[in-house]
Amino acid sequence: xxxxxxxxxxxxxxxxxxxxxxxxxxxxxSANEPSVWDEMQPERQDQWLRATYQQIENTLNAKxxxxxxxxxxxxWKLAMASVAVFIGFLMFFFxxxxxxxxxxxxxxxxxxPVGKKQYVVLNDGSSVWLNGGSExxxxxxxxxxxxxxxxxxxxxxxxxxxxxxxxxxxxxKLITTVLGTAFNIKAEKQGKEIKVVVTRGKVQVANExxxxxxxxxxEQLIYQExxxxxxxxxxxxxxxxKWLPEDLYFDNTTFDEAATALEKRYNVQLKFNNExxxxxRFTGTIKKDKTLEQALNVICEFNHATYxxxxxxxxxxxxxxxxxxx
Numbered sequence: 001x002x003x004x005x006x007x008x009x010x011x012x013x014x015x016x017x018x019x020x021x022x023x024x025x026x027x028x029x030s031a032n033e034p035s036v037w038d039e040m041q042p043e044r045q046d047q048w049l050r051a052t053y054q055q056i057e058n059t060l061n062a063k064x065x066x067x068x069x070x071x072x073x074x075x076w077k078l079a080m081a082s083v084a085v086f087i088g089f090l091m092f093f094f095x096x097x098x099x100x101x102x103x104x105x106x107x108x109x110x111x112x113p114v115g116k117k118q119y120v121v122l123n124d125g126s127s128v129w130l131n132g133g134s135e136x137x138x139x140x141x142x143x144x145x146x147x148x149x150x151x152x153x154x155x156x157x158x159x160x161x162x163x164x165x166x167x168x169x170x171x172x173k174l175i176t177t178v179l180g181t182a183f184n185i186k187a188e189k190q191g192k193e194i195k196v197v198v199t200r201g202k203v204q205v206a207n208e209x210x211x212x213x214x215x216x217x218x219e220q221l222i223y224q225e226x227x228x229x230x231x232x233x234x235x236x237x238x239x240x241x242k243w244l245p246e247d248l249y250f251d252n253t254t255f256d257e258a259a260t261a262l263e264k265r266y267n268v269q270l271k272f273n274n275e276x277x278x279x280x281r282f283t284g285t286i287k288k289d290k291t292l293e294q295a296l297n298v299i300c301e302f303n304h305a306t307y308x309x310x311x312x313x314x315x316x317x318x319x320x321x322x323x324x325x326x
Contacts, residue, residue, distance in 0.1 A: 106140075107137040107138060107139060107150070108137065108138055108139070108140055109135065109136070109137045110130065110135065110136050110137075111134070111135040112130045112131065112132055112133065112134050112135070112153075113132060113133070114132040114133040115132050116132050117129060117130065117131060117132060117243075117244075117245060118130045118267060119265070119266045119267045119268075119292065120136070121292065121309070121312070122138065122142075122147075122149075123140065123141055123142065124142055124147055124160050124162065124165075124167075125160040125293075126147070126157065126158060126159045126160045126167065127157075127158045127291045127292065127293075128149075128155050128156070128157050128158075129155060129156040129244055129245075130153070130154075130155050131153060131154040131155065131186075131243050133153050134151070134152060134153025134154050134155055135151070135152045135153060136149055136150065136151050136152075136155060137149070137150040138150070142165060145165065146165060146166050146167070146168045147162070147165055147166070147167045147168065148168050148170065149167070149168070149169045149170065150169075150170045150171075151169055151170065151171045151185060151187065152171075152187060153186075153187060154184070154185065154186040154187070154243065155184070155185055156182070156183070156184045156241060156244060156289065157169065157178075157182065157183055157184075157185070158182045158289075158291045159178050159179075159180050159181055159182070159201075160180060161179055161180025162179065162180065163179055166178065166179055167179070167180075169185060171185055171187045171194050172187060172192070172194060172225055173207050173208050173225060173228075174194050174196075174205060174206070174207055174212075174223055174225075175205070175206050175207070175208075176196055176203050176204070176205050177203065177204045177205075177206070178201065178202070178203045178204070179201075180201060181198065181200050181201020181202060181203055182198070182199045182200040182201065182289065183196060183197060183198045183199060183200075183201075183203050183215070184196070184197045184199070184237070184240055184241060185197075192224065192225035192226050193222060193223070193224055193225070194222070194223045194225065195220060195221070195222050195223075195240075196215060196220065196221045196223075197215075197219070197220045197235055197237050197240045197241075198215040198216060198217050198218070198219055198220075198237065199217055199218075199237040199238075199241070199289060200217055201216075201217070202214060202215065202216050203215050205221050205223070205230075207223070207228060212230040212232075213230060213232045215232070217237060218234060218235060218236065218237045219232065219233070219234060219235065220232070220233055220234070220235040220240070238289070241288065241289055244288040244289060245265055245288055246288055247285055247286065247287050247288050248261055248262075248265065248285065248286040248288075248295070249285050250282060250283055250284050250285070250286075250299075251283050252281050252282075252283055253281060253282065253283070254278060254279055254280065254281055255272075255277050255278055255279070255280045255281075255282070255299070255303055255305075255316070256272075256278035256279070258282075258299055259272075259278075259316075262292070262295060262296075262299075262314075265295075266292040266295075267312070268292065268309075268312045268313065268314050269312065269313045269314065270313075270314045270315075270316065271313065271314070271315045271316065272315075272316045273315060273316065273317050273318075274316075274317070274318055274319065274320055276318075276319070276320030276321070277303065277305055277316055277318045277320055277321070279320075279321075280302075280303040280305075280318075280320065280321035281321075282299065282302035282303060284298060284299070284302060286298065286299075292309070292314075293309070296314065300316070300318075303318065303321055304318055304319075304321060305317060305318030306318065
């Protein structure tokens with residue numbers, strides 16, 4: 001049984017003695033990281049808080065109040081009172097999670113129409129390719145203990161490493177956790193099937209009650225929500241990523257021409273601080289799974305240039321390449 005279900009039974013007085021002890025141990029434990037509350041979907045948090053609020057209200061409105069003798073007021077009932085106080089604080093701080101709000105923070109929502117694809121750079125430097133018909137929601141600033149993303153549809157993530165702040169993607173009841181890696185998630189809306197494929201690094205995949213698997217490159221986990229079952233096997237990750245835009249090929253291409261291609265691919269604007277840079281030529285290939293920064297690193301190295309990204313505007317710096325091409 002899940003901890004939130006146990007808490008429901010505990011507050012309603014329906015929990016058995018072993019279940020009561022389990023809840024009390026959970027409340028007293030200082031090692032509950034990440035917390036179950038943090039792992040809940042916003043909708044589940046709202047549902048649980050509403051049910052708890054109603055239970056407290058019913059208790060306050062009860063016509064009969066039982067007076068317990070001091071020796072009958074067992075210590076575990078004090079724990080129940082502590083839970084009620086704790087719920088009060090949760091209701092005060094988390095109730096505004098209605099309408100895409102969690103702890104008074106409005107989530108950023110990005111939806112991509114069917115037939116389109118969109119590239120998104122998150123505030124921590126991680127990047128996301130969103131497939132058509134997909135949506136992500138996330139906080140404008142990752143201020144908590146984890147970087148949380150809520151995904152509906154399909155997306156390819158390239159995550160910046162941060163050992164102190166895990167990156168968590170919530171897809172239905174599935175939670176994919178990474179520190180720094182690249183992976184693809186696809187959630188089938190009709191079949192309730194979720195696929196997680198890793199191209200680089202390692203990810204942990206879990207549902208609300210248990211860890212389902214640890215994935216390394218070219219490994220896939222398929223989760224069936226209806227049966228809560230998972231299959232872990234080998235796969236060709238690049239074949240799974242065929243939905244991403246195709247590789248970019250540059251054959252004696254000017255930097256200016258390459259900039260136009262990058263703008264279309266990554267949905268950004270490129271500017272040059274020196275007009276001479278536009279005429280620099282190079283030959284190379286940018287694979288479709290590469291991030292904007294990876295692509296810029298390669299192209300700027302060819303052309304002895306540097307770059308700066310701010311608010312989806314890329315500025316290229318350099319002295320030009322006339323001497324190099326002579």
